[in-house]
Amino acid sequence: MASIPTPPEEPRDSTDAYVGLESGAAERLARQRGWxxxxxxxxxxxxxxxxxxxxxxxxxxxxxxxxxxKG
Incomplete structure (x- = not known):
């Protein structure tokens, strides 16, 4: 029987940190932080x-x- 895969971890990041940022800068920062x-x-x-x-x-x-x- 196959094992159940472990889902990858999400970055431990506050979504509030992105509010107010320019959209391009927010996207670059999110990718740098592992999203x-x-x-x-x-x-x-x-x-x-x-x-x-x-x-x-x-x-x-x-x-x-x-x-x-998230999500």
Whole structure:
């Protein structure tokens, strides 16, 4: 029987640290800190709600991150 794989660890990072940053700078910083997927979204964008380990989401308005969350 195959063993259950261990999911990768997420970066130990506060999503609040990205709010207010310019979107490009926030994406570069997130990748430097180990996030494998960075998703930038316009306010009100419809998205699926599945949780993805290693993904950080940014809501971006006028070129700045207004909200950030994991998954």
């Amino acid at each position: 494998s997927t960075v998703r930038s979204l316009a306010p009100g964008t419809m998205i699926t709600m599945e949780y993805r380990v290693g993904r950080i989401n940014f809501e971006v308005e006028a070129g700045r991150v207004t909200r950030a969350w």
